[in-house]
Amino acid sequence: MKIYCGLLLLLTMLATPSFSSRRGGLGDEHFFRGKLFYHHHNSLGSTLETQASPIGDPEKVQTLWYNQKLDHFTPSDTKTWRQRYYVNDQFYKPGGPIFLMIGGEGEATDIWMSNGAWITYAKELNALCFQLEHRFYGKSHPTPDLSLESLRYLSSQQALADLASFTKAMKDTYNLTSNKWVAFGGSYPGNLAAWYRLKYPHLVDVAVSTSAPLLAQLNFKDYLGVVRDYIKVTNSQCNEQIQEAVERTQGLLGRRTGWWMISKNFKLCDDLDGSNQMDVASLFETLAGNFEGIVQYNVDNRGFEGSNTANITIKTLCDIMVANDAKSSAFERFVKVNDLMLNAYGKNCTDFKYTKSVKDMQQTKWDSDAASGERQWTYQTCNEFGFFQSSDLIDQPFGNLFSLNYSVRLCKDVYGEIYDQKFLENAIEWSNAYYGARDIKVSRVIFVNGSIDPWHKLGITSQNQTSSENVVIFINGTAHCANMYPDAPSDIPALKAGRQEILHQLTEWLTN
Structure with a gap:
């Protein structure tokens, strides 16, 4: 489920169980099924040399807590919990708009309260900025643990109700009686931003929905299609070399000496049993993930928040794969x-064991590795969205060994036998019916996507897909949530123009 934007991401995304190079564990950063999760956030002091100074003053950011209802849909349930939020009023002038950054499937961070494109907009438009952390992520713990009994309070509907309750409370607390509200989100929070405008239009006036996969889909096999296409654009020989390597790796599965060669070469944390289909699926999903994560976040300026992979691009990987070296295969x-x-993610070995993954994902304590977001986000995908990036697309170079069945099996093994394919299909059908998928009936939403981002396949990417009351910005040459990151000298003209178009549209809607 590859999805995360960093701020979420605000997502992003995404990213596993017995955590390998794409599955976190010991390092600060890991890519898990379309998301980047951070166990620890680095400070702004570790930014890239090319990164400009923060737009806002980090010292002006407040970290506060809101007393939130546990269950918004059961009036008799009066339980509450403390939800973390951030405030920056540095640029605010009375009557200015209220910006609300929506947290998602990862820990919220105060880095985004003094940096990012939305802070540029806040400075220009004199906005008061809030960021609300999503329930069950980061430090916002509604329940004592992550048991299934607790996770029943984790859903997009509860998250939207959190936003509504928070908005009403902030209006009272800060006497914001006539100010216009703008919701921002990227990836899954991009969905939430659009859905907040859909379900609570009396509370939010405008939404900026970035890289939002509005169409819930069980088998998101087209994800690998976008990865394949961008690899081809980067280097016409790269896909061919990847496919040759994958076929060679698959060929080694036929004998025990081959299992040993795979284990040794890929520095597997455990010996490979090539007859174990789930272990094999997990391994090949991980090896594909090395390329997927880099494509999804290609040249997106994540370095400002301490990402270890910010300087690695798909060109970096393809230069390795097509190196003019007759001595290497x-x-x-x-x-x-x-x-x-492995080096970028701070790992000594590639963890791939399926049973270990399941065991890790079943941990219910808040201090477990999976509590950084993997258990919670996978629960949401198994209950609401799907988004499973399988290898079922025929014309792609990563083989066919991590099929949809692998992801369905993971849902069942982690959360229970009820999570079979029929359950997942019904849950996804309900989500699309409830929100409208790409046929969402909403107004004053800016839908932003990038052509390199695989998630654009599930989003709104052209004006003819939505009402003229909305604005669609499709940026050629950019990746997941790229428009949300701070300006960088290396930004392509189309990305710079996209950010300016967002500011222009916000200005128009907020002044009329």
Whole structure:
């Protein structure tokens, strides 16, 4: 489920169980099914040299707590919990708009309260800025643990009701009686931003919905199609070399000596049993994830928040795969890519064991590794969205060993037998019916997507897909949530123009 934007992401995304190079564990950063999760957030002091100073003053940011209802849909349930939020009033002038950054499937961070494109807009438009952390992520713990009994309070509907309750409370607390509200979100929070405007139009006047996969889908096999296409644009020989390497790796599964070679070359944390289909699926999903994560976040300026992979691009990986080195094979270069990603994620070995993954994901304590977001986000995908990036697309170079069945099995093994494919299909159908998918009937939403981002396949990318009361911005050459990150000297003209178009549209809607 590859999805996360960093601020969420605000998502993003996404990203597993017995955590490998894409599955976190010991390092600060890991990519899990479309999301980047951070166990610890680095300070702004560790930014890239090319990153400009924060737009706002980090010292002006307040960290506060809101007493939130546990269950918004059961009036007799009066339980409450403390939800974390941030405030920056540095640029606010009376009568200015209220900006609300929606948290998502990862820990919220105060870095985004003094940086990012939305802070540029806040400075220009004299906005008061809030960021509300999503229930069950970061430090916002509604329940004592992450048991299934507790996770029943984790849903997008409860999250939207949190936003509504918070908005009403802030209006009273800050005497914001006539100010206009703008919701911001990227990836899954991009969905929430649009859905907040849909379900609570009396509380939010405008939404900026970035990289939002509005269409819930069980088998998101087109994800690999976008990865394949961008790899081809980057280097016409790269897909061919990846496919040759994958086929060689698959060929080694046929004998025990091959299992040993795979274990040794890819630095597996455990010996590989090539007859174990779930372990094999997990391994090949991880090896594909080395490329997926880099494509999804390609050249997006994540370095300002301490991302270890910000300087690695798909060109970096393809330069390895097509190196003019007659002494190395495609397989050996594929191994070099994995070595690079292990180093970037701070890992000593590639963890792939399916049973270990399931065991980790079943942990219910808040201090477990999976509590950084993997258990919670996977629960949401199994209950609401799907978004499973399988290898079922025929014309792609990563093989066919991590099918939809692998993701469905993971839902069942982690959360219970009820989570079979029929359950998932019904849950996804309900979500699309409840929100409208890409046929969402809403107004004054700015839908932003990038052509490199695989998630644009599930979003609104052209004006003819939505009402003229909305604005669609599709930026060629940018990745997941790229428009939300701070300006960088390396930004392409289309990205700069996209940010300016967002500011222009906000100005128009907020002044009329």
